[in-house]
Structures are given as structure tokens and as C-alpha cells.
Amino acid sequence: MSFNGMAVGCLVFARRFAGDRERGWTALAMTAAVLPTALVAWPSAEGFSVRLLVAAGLMFAFVGALAWRYTRTTGKTQRQVEMSN
Known part of the structure; x- marks a missing residue:
């Protein structure tokens, strides 16, 4: 469910x-949506744990890339924003 x-x-x-x-x-973003879904939905039971690990790694890498992008574009982290208020 979480992968969906x-x-x-x-x-x-x-x-x-x-x-x-x-x-x-x-x-x-499209790759981060399609590739992990295909890895998890692959019908073979062999190597499922490895595919699940790779799929989770891909999704968290995308989340990390988004965090980098938005931290870089705003120039401040959430903590810095909270401290300035």
C-alpha cells in the first residue's frame, strides 16, 4: 500500500x-513512480526481498532529491525558517 x-x-x-x-x-518523477512499482509487482517470488529493497531505495532517493531541490531553491531549511519567526 505504501508503494502505491x-x-x-x-x-x-x-x-x-x-x-x-x-x-x-x-x-x-515518472521514473520514481514506474520503476519501483514494476519491481514490486514483478510476478516472480525469487529475489522479492532484493527487489523490495531496491524499490524502497529508489523512492527514498527521489524524496531526498526533492528535499535537496527545495532546500537549495529556498536557501533555508525549515528549522532556519522557524527560528527567524
Whole structure:
């Protein structure tokens, strides 16, 4: 269930990036949605734990990339914003 939620979240970001005409981020978000879903849904039971680990790593790498992007573009972390208020 969590992979489905993460995949939908990636698709929402892909739509936003497509609207902003950011092709690289759109492709990354689409890849982060489709590839882990395909890995988890693969019908073979062999190597499922490895596929699950790789899928989780891909999704968390996308979340990390988003955090890097938004921290870089705002120039401040959430803690710095809270301390300045």
C-alpha cells in the first residue's frame, strides 16, 4: 500500500514539473513512480526481498532529491525558517 501512495505522490510531482516545463525533474518523477512499482509487482517470488529493497531505495532517493531541490531553491531549511519567526 505504501508503494502505491509513494507512486501516486511521484506522479503528482511529475504533473507539477511538467506544468513548469522542467523535463529533467518530470522524467525523474515518472521514473520514481514506474520503476519501483514494476519491481514490486514483478510476478516472480525469487529475489522479492532484493527487489523490495531496491524499490524502497529508489523512492527514498527521489524524496531526498526533492528535499535537496527545495532546500537549495529556498536557501533555508525549515528549522532556519522557524527560528527567524
